[in-house]
Amino acid sequence: MSDETILLGAVAYDAKVVTIWEGIRDHFNQNGAPMDFVLFSNYERQVELLLKGHIDVAWNTPLAHVRVQQQTDNRSISLGTRDSDQDFHSRVVVRNDSGIESIKDLEGKTLAVGSRDSTQARILPLHFLRAEGVELTKVNLLKFDTDVGKHGDTGTSEIDVLEAVADGRAQAGTVGDLIWVNEQSAGHVDANLIRSLWTTPPFDHCMFDVLPDLDAGKIERFKKALFGMTWDVPEHRRLLELEGLKVWMPPREDGYNSLRDALASPTP
């Protein structure tokens, strides 16, 4: 393997991850950016090996992204993100028969929340609720800590949350709006039973991270091949659909401020 090859890390949260990265690897290899990938079972290991320089690029969740920045004194370089990663929101959804009319009414009620490392289903919705004056100690949290280490990628805990609200184990729940809108579009949500009560402020999601001393040529080749993927090319489109985006976007950092604050003062 030549030194030219970019070694990328991603977390295997689903079988399709193999298909996605084999396809993207082939695209990169055919477009002047020799690339190979390593799959991790959790983001903690991926971040650790990025920091040790064992991989060149990490495809990170927001939580992993912020941790990389914190551990490199903000010197890490962000390369790109998905259109669907920008302006993410979380939702508080409620049962229509719960009597909950405002987020303050959550006190005394059961609120289903996702995995403890899910930015959209647990960390940020609780952070924003607290910032709005909800006393979380008075809320009965029903926690679905599934797929810990995957940072909420599988969406399993969000589906658990929606099911718990639908079957009455909880009066309310927190989910990301990607799941919320997609589950509605797919006809999986009974609008007679559940509605969205509140929307958090926006935040951003996944990011490609590299260390500041990575070879500049690798960075340039990576960006050129990444942003060369377009929706109208059938081979690209298949991969983009699998990865859940239509357009790769340049990085931006403001969208992670709320997560940095949340990590500085953790919620339950």
Added chain:
Amino acid sequence: MQNENAALAIDGGDLALGAGLLALIRPALDLLEPGGVLAVNSVNQALRDDLPRWCQLQHHEYRERQKTDQDYDRHLIARGSLSVPLGERESGITLPQHEGHISAEDVLNSIPMPEHADPTSGFAPRGARVEPGGPRYPFSLLDREHVAPPEVAKLYDQAIAAQWNANTDIPWDKTPKLPDAIERALGQVFTFLAENELSALYLPSKFISRIHPSYVETAMFLSTQMADEARHIDVFLKRARAGGGGLGVSSATTSQSLLSLLELEDFTEAAFLLSVLGEGTFLDLLTFIEDHAPDEVTAEVVRRARNDEARHVHFGLVHVRHALVHDESLYSRLEAAVRRRAATLSNVGGAPEPLQDGLTVLAAGSTTAKAIGRGHDAFRELLHTMHESRVKRLEHAGFTVEQAQTLSDLHTPNFM
């Protein structure tokens, strides 16, 4: 109303995004060009957050939410430019009817075939708008002039109207008890016919999956041809056994000849060799059997089969004639195909012997020496008739007299 900014408006009432509203929004956006603006009026407050996110995920542009003087929101959505189907939506096509019928020919006249077809349109029916970005299909028959003669839909209509039932349309109850020698001769002849019809069932099936769906009428016609062949195989084998004759011999030369048909890879060459030369020759064979049929069941079986075969020959003729007009190199390719096949069959001296004997006995009607002599003359006459008809058919397909003579002489002695 504040309608000045929107090309279209829909009333969403209190529907939530997941409660059916998208079934109003998506078709409405589909009527707009990229950039065209749709107004969604709604009293559902959850849409204030759900619609912008949905638009982002679908790459439409959420412009703004306007407050109205009434108590509802007016959301403005500009259609995005991704996933926009190509072409214009069909409109103004109302299919004509004749006495309450709508024919495939009328459909073809209303929605003509394109000259060339795009393999990335997949199984999209002709006339549908195709969303870009679909995969490339392995269709290789992409040119109208090589695939679809103008008469194809009309022939399909005729084929559908002429379908019959191998169980109930043959007077099986009139099967007589024939002398053993005649029964065995019938069994041999029908064994040969069924074997050849099997090849005629299999060969078109190879090409259907290569035909671009823009030329679906050709695939539809071939499917009727295959249904015809299936029925022929059915009735031929039934007749061979209905009177106790049983099946005869499958000759190695027949097998060799039919393999050289099955191995064809060019659609026009296959249509030419199978339908024009092979099935064309079969028309004379079936007429011969009907003329000398020892009973009305046999006569009805081959008469009905010949009507179907005539349609296949007609399709083969118009296919080849149409292609010859549009492709000057085609004659030499067809001649080369016939020569290649003749070369692989150079060891085949004549019609398979068991078949020759079967046809001779059938034409004789008995096994007395005198009758057999007559039967043999009739068989020799059949070979002559086959050659004469082939030459006529080839001239009809667009070949010169000399070309027709050459091709007919080279045709397999196995008939098919």
